[in-house]
Amino acid sequence: xxxxxxxxxxxxxxxxxxxRCPPSATAFSVGAVVVADGEVIATGYSRETDEKVHAxxxxxxxxxxxxxxxxxxxxxxxxxxxxxxxxATRLPCTDRILATGIARVVIAWREPATFVDNCVGVxxxxxxxxxxxxxxxxxxxxxxxxxHLEL
Numbered sequence: 001x002x003x004x005x006x007x008x009x010x011x012x013x014x015x016x017x018x019x020r021c022p023p024s025a026t027a028f029s030v031g032a033v034v035v036a037d038g039e040v041i042a043t044g045y046s047r048e049t050d051e052k053v054h055a056x057x058x059x060x061x062x063x064x065x066x067x068x069x070x071x072x073x074x075x076x077x078x079x080x081x082x083x084x085x086x087x088a089t090r091l092p093c094t095d096r097i098l099a100t101g102i103a104r105v106v107i108a109w110r111e112p113a114t115f116v117d118n119c120v121g122v123x124x125x126x127x128x129x130x131x132x133x134x135x136x137x138x139x140x141x142x143x144x145x146x147x148h149l150e151l
Contacts, residue, residue: 007106010035010076011138015108017045017055018078019145028111029145030055033076034102036069056081056093060100071101078142080110081121094121098128106133108142 017031044058111119
């Protein structure tokens with residue numbers, strides 16, 4: 001399997017996770033998958049454990065912050081990781097990713113201005129040396145469970 005094929009397989013897994021999200025009028029339904037050495041080591045989705053948890057946060061919460069598998073791992077998220085949060089008690093997902101050593105981030109679509117003006121998750125990740133891949137051919141599938149929101 002090529003790296004591109006693997007990216008599509010894992011993004012489909014993230015999209016399936018996003019479909020599990022309890023619906024919300026104030027937040028997107030997002031899925032996330034963390035892969036190390038070709039194996040899924042954690043998954044998460046928005047509102048999986050509480051109404052404020054983001055998909056990337058949910059997946060990363062299932063691993064120790066210093067899990068050595070995270071160095072060089074890839075995280076797949078159906079939506080660009082947030083660059084700021086509405087609460088001071090939770091780190092933005094971009095900052096959580098940067099703290100882990102995850103080297104690669106694969107997304108399907110960028111955060112629109114629906115809830116957050118000027119999300120800069122992709123830019124911040126790239127500024128800190130992370131590789132960001134955008135699977136725009138999968139954006140429509142990744143957005144499908146969010147059609148009730150203004151996109």
